[in-house]
Amino acid sequence: MNYKLTLAYDGTRYDGWQKQGNTEKTIQGKLENLLSRLEGRTVEVQGAGRTDAGVHAKGQVCSCKLNRNWTEEALRDAMNQYLPADIAILRVEQVSERFHARLSAVGKIYCYRIWTGAVPNVFERNYVYHHKEPISVVSMRQAASYLIGTQDFKSFCSNKHMKKSTIRTLDAIEIEELTDEIRITYRGNGFLYNMVRILTGTLIEVGEGKRTPESVTDILEQKDRQQAGFTAPPQGLTLLEVEY
Amino acid sequence: MNYKLTLAYDGTRYDGWQKQGNTEKTIQGKLENLLSRLEGRTVEVQGAGRTDAGVHAKGQVCSCKLNRNWTEEALRDAMNQYLPADIAILRVEQVSERFHARLSAVGKIYCYRIWTGAVPNVFERNYVYHHKEPISVVSMRQAASYLIGTQDFKSFCSNKHMKKSTIRTLDAIEIEELTDEIRITYRGNGFLYNMVRILTGTLIEVGEGKRTPESVTDILEQKDRQQAGFTAPPQGLTLLEVEY
Numbered sequence: 001m002n003y004k005l006t007l008a009y010d011g012t013r014y015d016g017w018q019k020q021g022n023t024e025k026t027i028q029g030k031l032e033n034l035l036s037r038l039e040g041r042t043v044e045v046q047g048a049g050r051t052d053a054g055v056h057a058k059g060q061v062c063s064c065k066l067n068r069n070w071t072e073e074a075l076r077d078a079m080n081q082y083l084p085a086d087i088a089i090l091r092v093e094q095v096s097e098r099f100h101a102r103l104s105a106v107g108k109i110y111c112y113r114i115w116t117g118a119v120p121n122v123f124e125r126n127y128v129y130h131h132k133e134p135i136s137v138v139s140m141r142q143a144a145s146y147l148i149g150t151q152d153f154k155s156f157c158s159n160k161h162m163k164k165s166t167i168r169t170l171d172a173i174e175i176e177e178l179t180d181e182i183r184i185t186y187r188g189n190g191f192l193y194n195m196v197r198i199l200t201g202t203l204i205e206v207g208e209g210k211r212t213p214e215s216v217t218d219i220l221e222q223k224d225r226q227q228a229g230f231t232a233p234p235q236g237l238t239l240l241e242v243e244y
Numbered sequence: 245m246n247y248k249l250t251l252a253y254d255g256t257r258y259d260g261w262q263k264q265g266n267t268e269k270t271i272q273g274k275l276e277n278l279l280s281r282l283e284g285r286t287v288e289v290q291g292a293g294r295t296d297a298g299v300h301a302k303g304q305v306c307s308c309k310l311n312r313n314w315t316e317e318a319l320r321d322a323m324n325q326y327l328p329a330d331i332a333i334l335r336v337e338q339v340s341e342r343f344h345a346r347l348s349a350v351g352k353i354y355c356y357r358i359w360t361g362a363v364p365n366v367f368e369r370n371y372v373y374h375h376k377e378p379i380s381v382v383s384m385r386q387a388a389s390y391l392i393g394t395q396d397f398k399s400f401c402s403n404k405h406m407k408k409s410t411i412r413t414l415d416a417i418e419i420e421e422l423t424d425e426i427r428i429t430y431r432g433n434g435f436l437y438n439m440v441r442i443l444t445g446t447l448i449e450v451g452e453g454k455r456t457p458e459s460v461t462d463i464l465e466q467k468d469r470q471q472a473g474f475t476a477p478p479q480g481l482t483l484l485e486v487e488y
Contacts, residue, residue: 008366056367076363085369119320122252123300123371125329 002065003075004093004101005031005045008058010086012126012235016053017060027051027087031062034082039066048101048242049108052194054234056127059090059109059241063101107171107243110186112200112236117180128181129236135207137177140184142213143206144173146220147199154223156202158194158231166192166223173199182207185240194231202229246309247319248337248345249275249289252302254330256370256479260297261304271295271331275306278326283310292345292486293352296438298478300371303334303353303485307345343488351415351487354430356444357480361424372425373480379451381421384428386457387450388417390464391443398467400446402438402475410436410467417443426451429484438475446473 007027015025023029028045035043048061070078072092079089098104115121115128116135147170154166170188184203186196202219205211211229219227251271259269267273272289279287292305314322316336323333342348359365359372360379391414398410414432428447430440446463449455455473463471 010366010369058367080364085364086366088364088366090363119334120324120329120332122254122330122332123302125254127367 001067001069002063002095002097002099003070004095004099005062005064005079005089006091006093007031007060007062008088008090009056009060010126011051011054011056013086014053016055017047017050027057027060028062030083030087031064031079034079035064035066037082038078039068041067046101048105049191049239051239052197052234052237055237055239056235057239060239061101061105061242061244063095063099101242104244105190105242107187107189108191108239109241109243110191110196111238111240112184112186112196112232113238114182114184114200114204114236115180116182121180126235127238129233131204133208135182135204136209137175137182137207139209139213140182140203140207141175143203143211143216144175144184146213146216147173151220152223153192153195153220155219155225155228156195156198157192157225158198159192160225162192168192168195175203196237197232197234198225198228198230200232200236204232205229245311245313246307246339246341246343247314248339248343249306249308249323249333250335250337251275251304251306252332252334253300253304254370255295255298255300257330258297260299261291261294271301271304272306274327274331275308275323278323279308279310281326282322283312285311290345292349293435293483295483296441296478296481299481299483300479301483304483305345305349305486305488307339307343345486348488349434349486351431351433352435352483353485353487354435354440355482355484356428356430356440356476357482358426358428358444358448359424360426365424370479371482373477375448377452379426379448380453381419381426381451383453383457384426384447384451385419387447387455387460388419388428390457390460391417395464396467397436397439397464399463399469399472400439400442401436401469402442403436404469406436412436412439419447440481441476441478442469442472442474444476444480448476449473 019029045064076092113128115130150169172187174185176183263273289308320336357372359374394413416431418429420427
């Protein structure tokens with residue numbers, strides 16, 4: 001049986017999604033170790049996308065093939081019983097054999113949270129980036145408008161040796177101004193390595209007045225990572241949803 | 245100068261408010277160590293009330309006398325600069341010499357959060373008590389109605405050797421039913437040791453059907469801790485506000 005798992009995790013303690021080195025320090029490793037134990041054989045888990053160390057998820061999706069025929073609820077509860085408190089399976093669905101969490105995905109939604117209060121946020125400290133200096137949301141929105149569409153985002157990719165296409169479609173960037181918080185939501189068909197964090201760092205520099213909103217069109221044209229802004233820290237970022 | 249500090253803290257890592265043993269493991273100890281360093285002499289801090297190990301605060305209040313004449317904002321920012329990320333000074337006020345955080349307080353508001361979802365809450369895991377079995381909010385509300393008023397709460401006090409009066413006034417118990425969460429807010433003129441947690445444990449047992457709502461009047465009459473329910477775990481509890 002092929003299963004689609006939707007999960008949430010607090011990425012604070014982890015080295016990111018993808019298994020590497022100590023498998024207990026990655027989300028994929030944790031899931032594979034547990035499912036392999038439940039199945040009594042090695043199980044592989046395909047994630048919709050990798051999240052960096054410290055990045056969170058409220059709707060990451062992965063798929064895996066299991067021999068044992070679990071009901072959806074029983075698998076969810078069995079996994080939650082053994083997973084640590086910072087990872088939770090939200091939903092289990094039996095899906096067709098052709099479903100693949102990464103290859104079948106058609107879009108993703110990410111949210112970046114910037115805490116702008118003069119006083120640090122004690123309870124959300126691991127889920128926001130604290131930036132006390134004033135940021136102009138108006139300028140950020142203007143810059144964001146130039147980023148929308150199907151474009152080459154090479155300047156917003158940390159992977160220097162990226163051989164594949166760096167063309168992606170950004171459907172929407174929504175920038176909300178809440179009390180003491182700016183929340184940026186990105187929706188697109190796919191994201192390059194560190195792309196959301198570099199987009200966010202660049203938008204913050206625009207908001208600070210260090211760059212003009214129009215300058216982002218130059219950055220796109222240059223196709224050079226050095227032209228874009230800093231990589232915003234991981235803890236502000238959450239993968240909200242994967243679309244199929 | 246006499247200062248009133250309003251602060252928030254995530255109590256997860258601490259042995260509670262009151263200094264004892266390793267001063268770096270208590271909130272009061274942390275604050276006194278920092279203020280003593282800033283003043284260059286030993287500074288004492290009076291808290292409005294003690295919170296147990298693992299209990300949080302969004303509006304704890306304390307007072308202290310400082311020789312140095314700080315502006316309100318400068319003291320707030322200096323303290324936040326040195327405090328760990330799980331403690332934050334929200335507000336500093338210069339107050340009259342007669343103000344004392346504990347003696348001047350006339351009321352407190354506490355909130356207890358019970359997570360009732362089938363799936364654990366990854367992001368709020370340290371701030372809620374996870375209780376998967378169904379609880380009747382209707383029964384809890386009925387039981388709560390008997391607890392309101394000026395009464396002897398000896399049965400709801402963990403301190404066996406309490407010599408002082410155990411009579412307190414509970415002004416209100418509000419029980420909200422949210423999606424996957426029950427939130428109980430207590431407002432009263434003062435609370436005994438563990439009182440909010442024992443009240444919560446008792447209300448949960450009523451909600452589970454293990455006790456009748458009416459039985460809480462017997463518990464009050466018996467004046468015996470053994471008659472009341474369990475002490476609900478600390479992480480669900482937050483001190484919201486101290487009233488003056």
